[in-house]
Amino acid sequence: MNFNQICVIGLGYIGLPTSLLFAKNGLKVIGVDTNQSILNTLSLGLPPIQEYGIENLIEHAISKQLLVPRSKPESSDAFIIAVPTPFVYDSSNPSSIPSPDISFIYAACNSIAPVLKKGDLVILESTSPVGTSDLISKQLEKLRPDLKLPHSHSEASDIFIAYCPERVIPGNIFQELVFNDRIIGGITPASAEIATSLYKLFVRGRCISTDSKTAELCKLAENAYRDVNIGFANELSIVASEYGINANELIHISNLHPRVNILQPGIGVGGHCIAVDPWFIVKDFPDQTPIIQAARKTNDLRPKWISSKIRTAIDSFAAKSPHKEISICILGLSYKPDVDDLRESPAVLIAKELCNIFAGKISIAEPFVSKLPDELCSTSNLINFEEALNSCDILVLLVPHKLFLDEISKESLESKCIIDPANFLLSKTFYDEKSQRH
Numbered sequence: 001m002n003f004n005q006i007c008v009i010g011l012g013y014i015g016l017p018t019s020l021l022f023a024k025n026g027l028k029v030i031g032v033d034t035n036q037s038i039l040n041t042l043s044l045g046l047p048p049i050q051e052y053g054i055e056n057l058i059e060h061a062i063s064k065q066l067l068v069p070r071s072k073p074e075s076s077d078a079f080i081i082a083v084p085t086p087f088v089y090d091s092s093n094p095s096s097i098p099s100p101d102i103s104f105i106y107a108a109c110n111s112i113a114p115v116l117k118k119g120d121l122v123i124l125e126s127t128s129p130v131g132t133s134d135l136i137s138k139q140l141e142k143l144r145p146d147l148k149l150p151h152s153h154s155e156a157s158d159i160f161i162a163y164c165p166e167r168v169i170p171g172n173i174f175q176e177l178v179f180n181d182r183i184i185g186g187i188t189p190a191s192a193e194i195a196t197s198l199y200k201l202f203v204r205g206r207c208i209s210t211d212s213k214t215a216e217l218c219k220l221a222e223n224a225y226r227d228v229n230i231g232f233a234n235e236l237s238i239v240a241s242e243y244g245i246n247a248n249e250l251i252h253i254s255n256l257h258p259r260v261n262i263l264q265p266g267i268g269v270g271g272h273c274i275a276v277d278p279w280f281i282v283k284d285f286p287d288q289t290p291i292i293q294a295a296r297k298t299n300d301l302r303p304k305w306i307s308s309k310i311r312t313a314i315d316s317f318a319a320k321s322p323h324k325e326i327s328i329c330i331l332g333l334s335y336k337p338d339v340d341d342l343r344e345s346p347a348v349l350i351a352k353e354l355c356n357i358f359a360g361k362i363s364i365a366e367p368f369v370s371k372l373p374d375e376l377c378s379t380s381n382l383i384n385f386e387e388a389l390n391s392c393d394i395l396v397l398l399v400p401h402k403l404f405l406d407e408i409s410k411e412s413l414e415s416k417c418i419i420d421p422a423n424f425l426l427s428k429t430f431y432d433e434k435s436q437r438h
C-alpha cells in the first residue's frame with residue numbers, strides 16, 4: 001500500500017518522535033494535538049519536549065512542511081493514535097485497584113471518524129488494556145455505519161486496524177524507534193500486513209506480526225516483567241541492609257552466575273509506564289495476579305523506606321552539630337537519570353516528605369527542569385548544582401544524573417555529608433574498581 005499522508009493524534013513523548021521519523025522519510029504528517037501550546041511551539045520549529053536529537057528533526061520537518069501541526073485530524077491514508085492512557089483511583093476506596101482511563105482513545109476515535117474513508121489504516125500505539133483495539137473498531141462502526149470494520153467483517157472490512165506499541169526508552173527514543181523489533185498486532189492479518197508496510201518506512205528492527213490482543217498483552221507483560229524484577233531487587237536490598245550487607249556488591253556477584261540477572265535497587269519505580277501498566281492486567285484479573293500486585297506494592301512502598309533512611313541519616317548528622325542551622329539539598333527529581341520527566345517520580349514523593357519534616361531547610365537541584373512542580377513550590381526552592389555544592393551541608397542523591405556523578409568528585413565532597421540512600425555512588429565506585437582490575 002502507498003502512503004502519501006498520515007495523521008498522528010497525540011504529539012507527546014511517542015507521537016511526536018514517531019511523526020518526525022515518518023517526516024524524515026518523506027511522508028507528509030498531520031500532527032494533531034489538543035494542547036495549543038505544543039502546536040505553537042512546533043509551528044516555530046522548536047521542540048516542546050527534551051529528547052536527544054529532536055531539534056534538527058523538528059527544524060527539518062517544519063521548514064519542509066512535512067510535519068503540519070493541527071488541532072483536528074484531516075483526511076489521510078493512515079491514522080496513528082498515541083494519546084495518554086492514565087489510570088484513575090477510586091478516591092472513596094483507597095485500597096481499590098486503579099482502572100485504566102481510555103477516554104483519550106475514544107476522543108481520538110471520535111475525531112478521526114468524520115474523515116475516515118475506505119482503505120484507511122488505524123493504528124493504536126498507546127499502552128492499553130487488552131481488547132482496546134476491538135473497542136476502537138466497535139466505536140468507529142457506531143460512528144460510521146457506512147464503513148465495514150474489521151472486528152465484524154474480518155477480511156472483508158473497509159478499514160484496517162492494528163495495535164503497534166512502542167518499546168522505546170526515553171533519552172534514546174530515536175535510536176530505539178528505528179532499531180528495536182516492533183510488535184504489529186492486527187485485528188485481521190491484512191491489518192497487520194498493511195501496518196507493517198507503514199512501519200517499514202523507518203523501522204530497521206524486525207516487525208513481528210501477531211493478533212491485536214497478543215500485542216496488547218505483550219506490551220503490558222514487558223513492563224510488568226520489569227516491575228516484578230525491580231521489585232525483587234528492591235526487596236533484596238532491604239534484606240541485605242538488615243544483614244549489614246552491601247546490596248550492590250551482593251547483586252554484582254550474584255549476577256556473575258550465567259543465568260541470573262538481578263536489576264538495580266533504586267528509590268522506587270516512576271515514569272508513566274512501569275508504575276502504571278501492570279495495573280491494566282491486574283484490573284482484569286485481580287485473583288490471578290498476586291506476583292504482579294506484590295511487585296507494584298513493593299515498589300510503591302519503596303520511597304517511604306528510602307525517606308526513612310534519609311531522615312535517620314540527616315538526624316544523625318544534625319545531632320553531631322546541634323547548634324548549627326543545617327542546609328540540605330536534594331539532587332534530582334525526575335523519575336530516572338538524564339530525563340526531564342517528573343511523572344510518577346518517586347523522587348518527588350521523597351522530596352515532599354522531606355520538605356514537610358525539615359521545613360525551610362531544603363533546596364532542590366534538578367538541572368532538567370526550570371521550575372519546581374506545584375506541590376514543592378511553596379516548601380522548597382530550585383537551585384543549581386554548583387550552588388548546592390557551595391552552600392549546602394547535606395546533599396541527598398535521589399537521581400544519579402550523569403552530571404551529578406561526573407561532578408561529585410572526592411575533593412568537592414570532603415566537607416559535605418552525602419546521603420546516597422540507594423547506593424548509586426557506591427555501586428559506581430564498586431564497578432569502576434572492578435573494571436579497572438579487569
Ligand code: SAJ
Pocket residue numbers: 127166167168169170222223226230263264265266267268269270271272273274335336337
Ligand atoms: N529502575 C530501577 N532499577 C532498575 C531499572 C529501573 O529502580 O534496575 C527504575 C527507574 O529509576 C525508573 C523506573 O524503574 O524509576 C522505570 O525506568 P526504566 O528505565 O526501567 O523504564 P521506563 O519507564 O523509562 O521505560 C519502560 C521500558 N520498558 C521496559 O524496559 C520493559 C520501555 O522500553 C517502554 O517503552 C516504556 O516503559 C513504555 O513506554 O512503556
